[in-house]
Amino acid sequence: MTSPLYGQMMEVPLLASSLLSHASRHFGDIEIVSRRIEGDIHRYTYRDCEKRAKQLAQALIALGVEQGERIGTLAWNGYRHLECYYGVPGMGAVCHTINPRLFPDQIAFIIDHANDSYVFFDMTFWQLVENIAPLCPNVKGWIALGDEGCMAQFRADMSVPVQSYETLIGAQDGDFEWPELDERQAPILCYTSGTTGNPKGALYSHRSTVLHAYAAALPDAMSASSSDAILPVVPMFHVNAWGIPHAAPLAGAKLVLPGKDLDGKSLYDLMEAEGVTFSAGVPTVWLGLLSYMKSEGVRFSTLKRTVIGGSACPPAMLRMFEDEYGVDVIHAWGMTEMSPLGPLARLNHRQKQRPLEDQRRSLEKQGHTLFGVDMKVVGEDGRDLPWDGKSFGNLHVRGHCVIDRYFRREELPLVDGWFPTGDVATIDADGFMQITDRSKDVIKSGGEWISSIDLENIAVSHPQVAEAVCIACAHPKWTERPLIVAVLKPGATVTREELLAHFQGKVAKWWIPDDVVFATELPHTATGKLQKVRLREAYRDYVLPGAVESDA
Incomplete structure (x- = not known):
């Protein structure tokens, strides 16, 4: 007998696989466009993506992969990597995205610490795999994200046994039902950059991943919709590409994946060819894009807004995007430990009534937090500081998208139930947070x-x-x-x-x-x-x- 305290609603778990199923069923013909490692442009739809993700799930089961096992990826933003995002957690395993830009010793440490049983990699990283494979004895197999023809060019130079992704999933028919998992199970594992000491793992839940996708797609966040064409420059190996691979199918948006070529010309050409309306990346990427555009005297024809995060966006860059190119910049801040989005700078109705310079000063801050993340600043004595825009102290956060501990570490990092970010910040009377420094x-x-x-x-x-x-x-x-x-x-x-x-x-x-x-x-x-x-x-x-x- 159900309790009279409970609502009488269907018990449908929040699962990452449900995001792709939603896009496949209701936005099945919307394109996913990828610049492939092979050099060409690949096109298919959300419907195609789900079928191939299911083939991958079947292939993993055939390999003997069990629920909870970690499956690593060393890959750029592309359709095969997206299939890993959904096929791996869809069958109950954990997709562990690995940053290939880390030092080889750090990558080997991460693979060993996560105890990855298989690692999928883009062929540009074959030499890296060759170097780290001897340091990763627990990996059962290395799988190249390509077909047999693409592998032929480097297979003779590799001593590590490698399987072809296309051959692996090609043996399956995609006739597969996503299992109904516990939403508290883990779909994704990401490690921090490891700037001090070894990288630490953040193990997300299906529940937190879906809730983060909802929050990221909100109008006062990324404002993702089915009328958008979204190009995440931020890599899929970096904190879930800030949630875009999950928010885009939730909204039914066209997804444009740039592959390995992130120079100004390559990005501009792809944005223009695919009618990109929204993008996201770190300041150093935009520096190269803006420099290219200025030197060539070209302009955007479709880009309307971009999220800039990873490090503070210089006000000069923000104003150049807006004044010279008519692109709205959404300044954002987050952490691996936060899934990763926290606050984003989007003005409310009252702020928009203020003089233009006051609006711009607000937009230069990191902004107002999303639902799911609360924040405060505390002084050296641990007491909460006022929200006056002047009192700066240590920034603490908490919420359903924030970790409570690191993967395979016993110690709890929380202070009175709050996660100390290591950043120094202020919060003003509007609730806008501004990072003033790392501690x-x-x-x-x-x-x-x-x-x-x-x-x-x-x-x-x-x-x-x-x-x-x-x-x-x-x-x-x-x-x-x-x-x-x-x-x-x-x-x-x-x-x-x-x-x-x-x-x-x-x-x-x-x-x-x-x-x-x-x-x-x-x-x-x-x-x-x-x-x-x-x-x-x-x-x-x-x-x-x-x-x-x-x-x-």
């Missing part, structure tokens, strides 16, 4: 905090600066002072003195950096973020102007 990157000068992100944004707003990073240098009097490391645009002639003068009037005088050094390039992490750890090490002994005198 390890904030510059502590004379007992006061200086935001390295604010100084970086000012540096890249100079018309001759392509990219810049701000790091702390030791100072005998103030403990730490800011140093700017900048990369100039081709042909630029700006001097140290001119760039420092660019900060005047934009921040408090004591925030102005003590020095500027110019570099030919800056190091980035495997996910496109500036690698401040390496820069701090490189400039560990750098002597700032006046530092010696201050010591006297």
